Amino acid sequence: MTVNTNIQLGRSDVDPNLLLEVENLTVSFPTDDGVVSAVRGVSYQLRRGEAMGIVGESGSGKSVSSLAVMGLLPKSARVTGSIRFEGESLLGKSDNQYAEIRGKKIAMIFQDPLTSLNPVYTVGTQIAEAVLAHNDISKRAARDRAIELLKSVGIPHPDQRVDNYPHEMSGGMRQRVVIAIAMANDPDVIIADEPTTALDVTVQAQVLEALEAARAETGAALVLITHDLGVIAGHADRICVMYAGKMVEMGSIDDIFYRPRMPYALGLLGSLPRLDSSRKQRLTPITGAPPSLVNLPAGCPFTPRCPLAQDVCEEKEPVLTVTDDPAHLAACHFHDKLVGVDAAQLFGTTSADPDPIDSVDQEVTQ
Numbered sequence: 001m002t003v004n005t006n007i008q009l010g011r012s013d014v015d016p017n018l019l020l021e022v023e024n025l026t027v028s029f030p031t032d033d034g035v036v037s038a039v040r041g042v043s044y045q046l047r048r049g050e051a052m053g054i055v056g057e058s059g060s061g062k063s064v065s066s067l068a069v070m071g072l073l074p075k076s077a078r079v080t081g082s083i084r085f086e087g088e089s090l091l092g093k094s095d096n097q098y099a100e101i102r103g104k105k106i107a108m109i110f111q112d113p114l115t116s117l118n119p120v121y122t123v124g125t126q127i128a129e130a131v132l133a134h135n136d137i138s139k140r141a142a143r144d145r146a147i148e149l150l151k152s153v154g155i156p157h158p159d160q161r162v163d164n165y166p167h168e169m170s171g172g173m174r175q176r177v178v179i180a181i182a183m184a185n186d187p188d189v190i191i192a193d194e195p196t197t198a199l200d201v202t203v204q205a206q207v208l209e210a211l212e213a214a215r216a217e218t219g220a221a222l223v224l225i226t227h228d229l230g231v232i233a234g235h236a237d238r239i240c241v242m243y244a245g246k247m248v249e250m251g252s253i254d255d256i257f258y259r260p261r262m263p264y265a266l267g268l269l270g271s272l273p274r275l276d277s278s279r280k281q282r283l284t285p286i287t288g289a290p291p292s293l294v295n296l297p298a299g300c301p302f303t304p305r306c307p308l309a310q311d312v313c314e315e316k317e318p319v320l321t322v323t324d325d326p327a328h329l330a331a332c333h334f335h336d337k338l339v340g341v342d343a344a345q346l347f348g349t350t351s352a353d354p355d356p357i358d359s360v361d362q363e364v365t366q
Contacts, residue, residue, distance in 0.1 A: 018087075019188055019221055020046040020069065020106075025081035027064050027073065034294040038064040040245040041081075046189060051215070051222040053236035055229055055268065057290050061245040062225045063111075066191045070108050071098040085189075104134040107182035107220075109211075111194040113174035116181075117166040123150075123177045124162030130184040149180035152217055153210040172203035176210045183214040190214065191223045196231060208235060229272050233257065238327075241265045244291055244301035247320060251328035261323045261330035261338050263306045263346060270343020284343040300333070307346055308334045 027039035039061045046052055054062045067073050069083055071093060083090040085105065090098075102108075110116045117126060127149055128142035135142075143162065150158035153176040166174055175195060182190055192211060196204040212235065215222055224236055232239055232253075239256045241249040241264065249262040260266040270284030288305035299314040300306070306313065312333055320329040323336075332338075338346070 015047070017047045018045055019048055019085065020223075021082070021084045022065070022069065023082040023084075025065060025068060025083065026079070027061075027068050028078045029074075029076060030078070031294065036293045037245055037296055038293060039068065042242075042245075042247055044240055044247065044250070046221050046223060048188070048221055049219060050238075051224060051236045053224045053226065053232035053239045054242060055226055055232055055239060056242035057227060059290050059293070060242040061293075062242055063193050065242075066108070066193060066223060066225060069191065070102060070106065071095075072108075103130055103182075103187065104185045105187055106189045106191065107185070107187040109175075109178050109182050109190065109192040109195050111197055113171070113178045114166065116178050117174060119166055122163050122165055123169070124164075127162075127177070127181050127184060130181045134185045145184070146180075149184060150177070152183070152213055153177075153180045154206065154213070155180075170203070172199055172206055175199065175207050179207070179210050179214050183218050183220070186218045187220050189223065190218070190220045191225070193225045194227070195224075196226075196228075204231075211235070229257075229268055241268070244296065245293055246301075246331065247329075248302070248331040249329065250320065251323075251325065251330075255325060255328040259324075259328070259339075261328065261335040262332045263308055263338070264302050265330075266338060266341070266343050266346055267305075270347060284347045286347065300331075308332075308337060310334070 022045075023043045025039055025042045026037070029036040029038060042061070042065050044052070054065070056062050064073070068079055069090070071090065073079065079091060081091070085101065090101070117123065124143060124146045127146035128139065131137070131142040131145050132139070147158045147162050150161055155161050155173055155176055161169070166177070169177065179195070195211065196207050199207060208231065211222070214220070222236075224232065226232060236253065238250070238252050240247050241256065241262065243264050249256065249260065249265045256265055257269065260269060264286070267284070267286035271286065272283075286305055291301045291304070298317065300309070300317050303309045303313045310333070318331045318333050320331050321335065322328070323330050
C-alpha cells in the first residue's frame with residue numbers, strides 16, 4: 001500500500017511534541033550543465049528529545065537538506081516545499097529573522113571544526129560570543145559559561161583551555177568545542193553534520209559521548225547526519241536513508257538494521273564490518289557509483305546498481321510505501337522480495353543469473 005507521507009507524518013497542530021517538520025522539500029541549483037536536483041521531495045518530522053539519523057553516500061543530499069533547514073544555502077539555490085519549526089514556517093525568513101533562531105532554537109555542528117572556528121580568537125571567546133548573542137549577560141558571566149560548557153563536553157582543565165586558540169587543540173578537542181558552542185543556548189534541535197568523519201575510532205567515541213552529554217544537558221532533539229551506519233546504531237532512535245536526493249527508506253533502528261526493505265539500505269549494511277561475523281567473511285560492496293543529479297532520467301536512480309532491477313524500475317520511480325510495519329517505509333517496487341534476504345545473497349548474484357528476483361527467492365527458500 002502506498003501512503004500519503006503528509007498524512008503518515010502527521011501535522012504540527014495535533015502533536016505538541018513536534019518540533020521540526022519538513023514536508024516535500026526540494027532544493028536545486030542551476031549550473032552550466034543543467035539543473036542539479038540536490039534534494040527531491042524530502043519529508044520528515046522530529047519530536048522533542050528524539051534522535052534521528054540521516055544516512056547515505058556522499059552527494060545523496062543529506063547536508064543540503066539540513067542547510068536548507070538552517071537557512072544557510074547560497075542565494076542561487078531554489079528551495080520549495082515547507083519547513084516548520086514549532087508550527088512556524090522558516091522558508092522565506094530574512095537573515096535577521098533567522099539569526100534569532102540559529103544557535104538559540106536550532107544549532108548545527110559542522111563536519112570540519114577548523115572551518116567552524118576562527119583561528120585568530122580563543123575558543124573561550126568564540127563560545128562566549130555564542131552566549132552573548134542571545135543572552136543579556138556580562139562578558140565575565142559569558143566566560144564562566146564557556147568554561148562550564150568546555151567541562152561538560154569533557155575537555156580537561158577547562159579553566160586553562162578556555163584561553164587556547166583552535167590550533168593548540170587536537171581535532172577531537174576542536175570538535176568538542178564546536179559541540180559546546182552548539183549547546184551554549186540550550187537549543188531545542190541540534191543538527192550534527194558528519195561530526196566524526198575525520199577522527200580516529202577512539203576520538204570518535206569521545207566526541208559522540210560529548211554529543212550525548214550535550215543532548216542530556218539541553219534536552220535537545222538530534223539530527224545526526226553520517227555515511228557510517230555504525231555511528232547511527234548507538235545514537236539514533238530511527239533512521240532515514242537517502243539516495244540521489246530522496247528518502248528511500250525510513251524506520252526504526254531494528255527495521256533498518258534487521259529488516260531492510262530497500263536494496264540500497266541492504267547494500268550499506270553489507271559494506272559495514274560486524275563484530276559478530278567471521279574474520280574471514282568478506283564485505284559485500286555496492287558496485288557502481290551514485291548517479292549524477294544533473295537532469296536525472298525517469299525511473300529509480302538506483303536501477304543501474306540494483307540486482308533486482310526490472311523494466312518498471314527504469315520507467316517509474318517508486319514512492320515511499322508502507323511495509324509490514326506502518327512506521328517502516330521503503331521506496332522500492334520489489335520491497336516484499338527482500339524479506340529475509342541479506343546483502344551477500346542480493347549483491348552476490350551474478351549477471352549470468354536469468355532473473356535476479358528468482359535467484360534471491362531461491363536462495364531464501366533453500
